[in-house]
Amino acid sequence: MRRIASFVRAPRLPECVRQLRWSSNGWQVSSGGRVQSATGVISFGSLQAAGYRSVSIDNQKYLVHRLVAAAFLDPPLDSSCWQVNHLDGDRGNNQVANLQYVTCSENQRHSFATNMSRNRKGVSKAVLWRRCGEMSWTRCASQLEAEQLLGVPRSSVSRCCRGSLTKTRGNGVWYEFKEIPHQDPELPARTGKASDEWWSAARHPCECDAIPNLMVSNHGRVSPVFPGKGYISRGTRMNDGYYSVTRRRRTLLVHRLVAATFIGRPISPDMEVNHKDSDRGNNHVDNLEYVTRSQNRQHAVLQRAKAGRIITCNGKAVQARAKGCEGPCLDFSSMKMAALYTHVPAKQISRSCKGLASGMSDGSHWEFRFALQETLPGEEWRPVVLEGVRACRH
Known part of the structure; x- marks a missing residue:
C-alpha cells in the first residue's frame, strides 16, 4: 500500500499578491502620477469613463494608480489590503501622497465618506396626513417619519398614498395619507421654470x-x-x-x-x-x-480641446497655435488628435514639428511644435513594477 504524505495547505492569497515581481520593458512611473512609455512619451494616462487613468503596456491595460502604488508604496502586510484608495476621492489624482492600500470594505466606506453625491440626504417621498374627520393636513418628510410619529405601519402609509386604502389606523387612531409630488431641487438651476x-x-x-x-x-x-x-x-x-x-x-x-x-x-x-x-x-x-x-467621438475631442484640456491618447505630445496668434497653444497628446482638431494631416504635422519647411507648404493656417515635458516639483521617477497590478482592476 502506497503511503501518501500529508501536508497542510497554506492560505490562498489573492492573485494580485501571489504574482511575482517583474519589470515592464522600459516604462517608468512618477510620484506625481505620470507615466513614461518606452519611447519617452510622458502622460497622465488615458481617462476612463469611471474616472480612472490607464495605460496599455504590452497590449494589456493597467490602471495608473496601481502602477504608482506598486512602485512607491511598501507592499501591504495584510493580504486583504490589495485595493488602492484615493485619499481625496479624486480617481484622477494619482500622486503617491494621495494613495494607500486598503481592504475592500475600507475602500467602500471611504468612497461613501468622500463622495458628495452619496453624502446627500436620500430623496424620500414626503407625505401629508390628518386624522379622519379633520380638515387640515400635516406634512411628514417621509413615510418612515410618519410611521415613527403616528405608529402607522409604513406599508399602510404607502397603500394610502397609492390609493389602495382610504384610511389606516395607528395606536387606535384612524388617519388619512396622501403623497406630495417630489420636486427635483436642481431642476430650476439646470432648465429654468x-x-x-x-x-x-x-x-x-x-x-x-x-x-x-x-x-x-x-x-x-x-x-x-x-x-x-x-x-x-x-x-x-x-x-x-x-x-x-x-x-x-x-x-x-x-x-x-x-x-x-x-x-x-x-x-x-x-x-x-x-x-x-x-x-x-x-x-x-x-x-x-x-x-x-x-461624429460623437469627434465632438468629444473638440469640446475638450476648446476647454484647453489635454486630449489623452498614445503618441507624441504636440502643441498647435494659429499662425500669427500670440495666445497660448492648444495641447494635444498625439499628432493624431491634433490632426483631428486642425484638419491638417498627421504627416505634415510631424514634418512641421521637426522643422522641415516643406512640411507646411499647403497653405495651412496652423503651426506646430513638440510639447515641452515639464518636471513637476519634487517628482521622482522609478521603473514600472507590475507586481499585483495585472490581476486587479481597482
Whole structure:
C-alpha cells in the first residue's frame, strides 16, 4: 500500500499578491502620477469613463494608480489590503501622497465618506396626513417619519398614498395619507421654470411601442406613473456620468429615452445620442441630438480641446497655435488628435514639428511644435513594477 504524505495547505492569497515581481520593458512611473512609455512619451494616462487613468503596456491595460502604488508604496502586510484608495476621492489624482492600500470594505466606506453625491440626504417621498374627520393636513418628510410619529405601519402609509386604502389606523387612531409630488431641487438651476416641462410616455430609440409604466419629461426627468402621483427623479447616476432607470430588469439610459420620446426615432439604429454641452447629466431635450459614432467621438475631442484640456491618447505630445496668434497653444497628446482638431494631416504635422519647411507648404493656417515635458516639483521617477497590478482592476 502506497503511503501518501500529508501536508497542510497554506492560505490562498489573492492573485494580485501571489504574482511575482517583474519589470515592464522600459516604462517608468512618477510620484506625481505620470507615466513614461518606452519611447519617452510622458502622460497622465488615458481617462476612463469611471474616472480612472490607464495605460496599455504590452497590449494589456493597467490602471495608473496601481502602477504608482506598486512602485512607491511598501507592499501591504495584510493580504486583504490589495485595493488602492484615493485619499481625496479624486480617481484622477494619482500622486503617491494621495494613495494607500486598503481592504475592500475600507475602500467602500471611504468612497461613501468622500463622495458628495452619496453624502446627500436620500430623496424620500414626503407625505401629508390628518386624522379622519379633520380638515387640515400635516406634512411628514417621509413615510418612515410618519410611521415613527403616528405608529402607522409604513406599508399602510404607502397603500394610502397609492390609493389602495382610504384610511389606516395607528395606536387606535384612524388617519388619512396622501403623497406630495417630489420636486427635483436642481431642476430650476439646470432648465429654468418648471412650467416649461411636459411629460409623455417613454419610448426607446430601437423600439416602436412605448415602455410600460414609465413617463419621461422634456427636462430629462422620469416617473414610474403619471406626473403628480409618483416618484419623480432624474434617474440613477452611474459612474460614467450618465443617468439610467430600470424597468423589467432592463437598464435604460435616460438621455436615449428623452431623445426617442421628443425628437423621434433615429434614421438608423446605429446612431448615438450626443450631449451638445458634453454634460452627461444634462438630459434636457434641447441638449440632445442624434449623431453617428464617429461624429460623437469627434465632438468629444473638440469640446475638450476648446476647454484647453489635454486630449489623452498614445503618441507624441504636440502643441498647435494659429499662425500669427500670440495666445497660448492648444495641447494635444498625439499628432493624431491634433490632426483631428486642425484638419491638417498627421504627416505634415510631424514634418512641421521637426522643422522641415516643406512640411507646411499647403497653405495651412496652423503651426506646430513638440510639447515641452515639464518636471513637476519634487517628482521622482522609478521603473514600472507590475507586481499585483495585472490581476486587479481597482
